[in-house]
Amino acid sequence: MPYSLWRSVLTNGLLLLIAALLTNLASSFFAQLPMSIWYHHLLRYGIAILFSLIGFRLVRRIGPHDVFRVQHGQSHGETARAIEQRPLLVAARILRFVGYIVVLLIALNTFNINVQSLLVGGALTGVILGIAAQSTLSNLFAGLLLLTLRPFTVGQKISFRSSFFSSVEYTGVVIDMNWYYTVIKDQGREVKLPNAAVIVSAVVVHHSQEDQKFTFAVPLTLTLDSLTETLKRVSGRELPTRITDLSSSGYHVEVTCPADVRPDLLRCALLEATSALGQES
Numbered sequence: 001m002p003y004s005l006w007r008s009v010l011t012n013g014l015l016l017l018i019a020a021l022l023t024n025l026a027s028s029f030f031a032q033l034p035m036s037i038w039y040h041h042l043l044r045y046g047i048a049i050l051f052s053l054i055g056f057r058l059v060r061r062i063g064p065h066d067v068f069r070v071q072h073g074q075s076h077g078e079t080a081r082a083i084e085q086r087p088l089l090v091a092a093r094i095l096r097f098v099g100y101i102v103v104l105l106i107a108l109n110t111f112n113i114n115v116q117s118l119l120v121g122g123a124l125t126g127v128i129l130g131i132a133a134q135s136t137l138s139n140l141f142a143g144l145l146l147l148t149l150r151p152f153t154v155g156q157k158i159s160f161r162s163s164f165f166s167s168v169e170y171t172g173v174v175i176d177m178n179w180y181y182t183v184i185k186d187q188g189r190e191v192k193l194p195n196a197a198v199i200v201s202a203v204v205v206h207h208s209q210e211d212q213k214f215t216f217a218v219p220l221t222l223t224l225d226s227l228t229e230t231l232k233r234v235s236g237r238e239l240p241t242r243i244t245d246l247s248s249s250g251y252h253v254e255v256t257c258p259a260d261v262r263p264d265l266l267r268c269a270l271l272e273a274t275s276a277l278g279q280e281s
Contacts, residue, residue: 008061008062009062009095012058012059012061012062012099013062013099015058016055016058016059016099016102016103019051019054019055019058020051020055020106023047023048023050023051023106023110024110026047027044027047027110030043030044030047031044044110044111044112045111047110048107048108048110048111049107051103051106051107051110052103052104052107055099055102055103055106055107056100056103058099059096059099059100059103060096062092062095062096062099090144090179135196136180138196139179139180139181139194139195139196140179140180140195142194142195142196142198142199143177143178143179143180143181143182143195144179145199146177146182146195146198146199147177151203151205152174152203152205153174154174154175154176154177155173155174156173156174156205156206157171157172157173157174157205157206158171158172158173158174158184158203158204158205158206159171159203159204159206160184160193160197160198160201160202160203161201161202161204162197162198162200162201162202164194164196164197164200164201170184170186170191170193171184171186171206172184172185172186172187172191173185173186175190179195180194180195181193181194181195182195182198212256212257212263213254213255213256213257214254214255214257214263214266215244215252215253215254215255216252216253216255216266216267216270217250217251217252218250218251218252218253218270218274219249219250219274220249220250220251221274222270222273222274224241224243224253226273227241227253227270227273228241230269230270230273231255231266231269231270233269234261234265234266234269235257235258235261235266237258239255239256239257239258239261240255240256241253241254241255241256242254
């Protein structure tokens with residue numbers, strides 16, 4: 001976890017522990033005072049309510065505040081940075097949930113309510129819900145792993161192949177990664193792939209190949225038109241060119257070279273064209 005989350009957990013957890021100890025001491029102290037049973041109950045309930053308010057307030061402060069600004073339901077409008085914050089978001093929310101449960105159990109114990117039966121019933125309910133929602137939970141945990149390990153990111157072109165897809169390969173640009181689906185876009189259509197299937201898929205990342213710019217030194221004997229024709233003959237297309245420097249001996253030209261064109265072939269072609277002009281002269 002990031003340092004800010006660790007610091008928040010330790011600080012508020014320590015304050016919560018101190019509040020629980022003070023609650024226990026106050027409850028034991030007032031229980032020994034000679035007063036009617038009604039006053040004992042009122043003091044016990046007051047202490048429990050006060051601890052609950054303080055405890056819930058401390059638990060609410062767990063986690064960096066800006067993490068909880070991530071909006072759900074607007075997947076296509078989310079930035080890559082917001083998606084990267086999702087593991088931190090779920091970690092902070094899990095810690096908050098655990099904190100609320102701890103505060104509630106301590107408050108119930110202060111009320112002299114037996115919490116052991118509640119824990120047993122909660123465990124049985126959790127097992128039943130886990131079995132019933134096995135598919136959903138598998139996708140949620142797979143989504144958490146994908147967002148944490150980040151084998152690919154939003155905006156990359158990815159190919160997925162898995163037995164879950166009946167050996168069908170899905171290829172597209174990743175436009176969203178949420179807790180249940182990985183959404184890709186292929187030829188104008190959106191494909192939602194379950195995270196449980198994506199996590200066990202063979203993933204091929206197609207790194208984007210952008211045009212590169214190269215600068216060549218060209219003698220004055222080779223005109224710009226001849227240079228353009230030479231580049232077109234080698235690359236099979238017309239390449240954008242721009243003169244960047246001019247001197248008495250020659251000029252420098254910047255050539256925008258696509259990723260599928262080798263710049264060394266262009267350089268060799270220019271040398272051959274220059275040599276041919278030298279022999280003609």
